[in-house]
Amino acid sequence: xxxxxxxxxxxxxxxxxxxxxxxxxxxxxxxxxxxxxxxxxxxxxxxxxxxxxxxxxxxxxxxxxxxxxxxxxxxxxxxxxxxxxxxxxxxxxxxxxxxxxxxxxxxxxxxxxxxxxxxxxxxxxxxxxxxxxxxxxxxxxxxxxxxxxxxxxxxxxxxxxxxxxxxxxxxxxxxxxxxxxxxxxxxxxxxxxxxxxxxxxxxxxxxxxxxxxxxxxxxxxxxxxxxxxxxxxxxxxxxxxxxxxxxxxxxxxxxxxxxxxxxxxxxxxxxxxxxxxxxxxxxxxxxxxxxxxxxxxxxxxxxxxxxxxxxxxxxxxxxxxxxxxxxxxxxxxxxxxx
Ligand code: AHR
Numbered sequence: 001x002x003x004x005x006x007x008x009x010x011x012x013x014x015x016x017x018x019x020x021x022x023x024x025x026x027x028x029x030x031x032x033x034x035x036x037x038x039x040x041x042x043x044x045x046x047x048x049x050x051x052x053x054x055x056x057x058x059x060x061x062x063x064x065x066x067x068x069x070x071x072x073x074x075x076x077x078x079x080x081x082x083x084x085x086x087x088x089x090x091x092x093x094x095x096x097x098x099x100x101x102x103x104x105x106x107x108x109x110x111x112x113x114x115x116x117x118x119x120x121x122x123x124x125x126x127x128x129x130x131x132x133x134x135x136x137x138x139x140x141x142x143x144x145x146x147x148x149x150x151x152x153x154x155x156x157x158x159x160x161x162x163x164x165x166x167x168x169x170x171x172x173x174x175x176x177x178x179x180x181x182x183x184x185x186x187x188x189x190x191x192x193x194x195x196x197x198x199x200x201x202x203x204x205x206x207x208x209x210x211x212x213x214x215x216x217x218x219x220x221x222x223x224x225x226x227x228x229x230x231x232x233x234x235x236x237x238x239x240x241x242x243x244x245x246x247x248x249x250x251x252x253x254x255x256x257x258x259x260x261x262x263x264x265x266x267x268x269x270x271x272x273x274x275x276x277x278x279x280x281x282x283x284x285x286x287x288x289x290x291x292x293x294x295x296x297x298x299x300x301x302x303x304x305x306x307x308x309x310x311x312x313x314x315x316x317x318x319x320x321x322x323x324x325x326x327x328x329x330x331x332x333x334x335x336x337x338x
Pocket of ligand 1: 058059061062135136189217244245246271292
């Protein structure tokens with residue numbers, strides 16, 4: 001082979017290699033890879049502007065969720081516009097209208113309550129902006145107003161809490177008195193966790209919910225409402241079912257101040273599986289927590305990118321979850337990510 005032929009072959013090899021690299025990196029905007037391996041904008045390679053209207057900062061769970069979603073959006077190379085509604089529906093409506101005015105590419109929305117968003121979601125649809133419901137659902141007939149819902153099955157969480165209790169107290173003769181701390185009035189997790197719990201309890205008439213009130217998903221309110229429960233029903237309370245761990249942690253404080261032992265005199269059931277609940281369980285003050293996983297940011301970004309790339313998505317996508325008891329707490333605490 002003479003020198004000229006050799007250098008032509010080398011040139012061809014180099015061109016093929018460059019073309020191969022270009023094909024591999026198509027779709028890249030220079031952002032960090034998301035969990036499906038795509039970079040910004042999915043297959044389209046587009047850098048997206050994403051508006052995220054969050055409920056607030058009412059709980060440990062919410063803080064972890066905000067962090068997860070924000071990080072996944074920016075890590076994927078997209079631009080984030082964030083708005084904290086401070087648990088107020090009017091703030092969310094304003095935020096969504098402002099995202100529409102700014103012509104964002106997609107809106108992520110975790111509705112504080114289930115109803116009252118129809119008009120603003122229609123405005124987003126008219127503007128051609130896809131809406132992704134994250135964590136909480138809306139109660140609206142027309143499901144063309146959002147692309148998909150990604151979050152937990154709150155009814156199932158309520159069932160899991162109830163089933164644990166039935167099993168734990170199956171040998172108890174007589175009545176079991178339960179007090180319930182509900183989440184934010186009108187919110188999907190408060191409505192559904194109550195429904196799931198009551199559905200199971202319906203077959204066990206000796207288990208009675210003697211008091212039920214909202215603690216708005218916060219520690220301070222959980223403590224305040226538990227104090228009122230203890231004042232009126234004191235030593236008659238066997239179980240606290242709290243719609244989240246933060247309220248349960250507030251209630252534990254109230255129970256101790258009242259002079260009873262949480263976890264022993266009163267069984268404590270929470271939802272979320274945040275670190276604070278594992279600490280309380282490791283200290284013997286809380287019995288069980290039903291997992292509600294907030295770390296779905298990367299999965300959410302994958303869904304947005306898939307939709308922008310023209311993929312058809314399921315209307316409801318559930319996050320897989322577990323349940324954790326007091327005896328597992330010490331071992332699992334160091335591994336908890338939120
Ligand atoms: O919507 C999820 C719920 O909202 C979490 O269980 C609770 O802690 C949060 O505030």
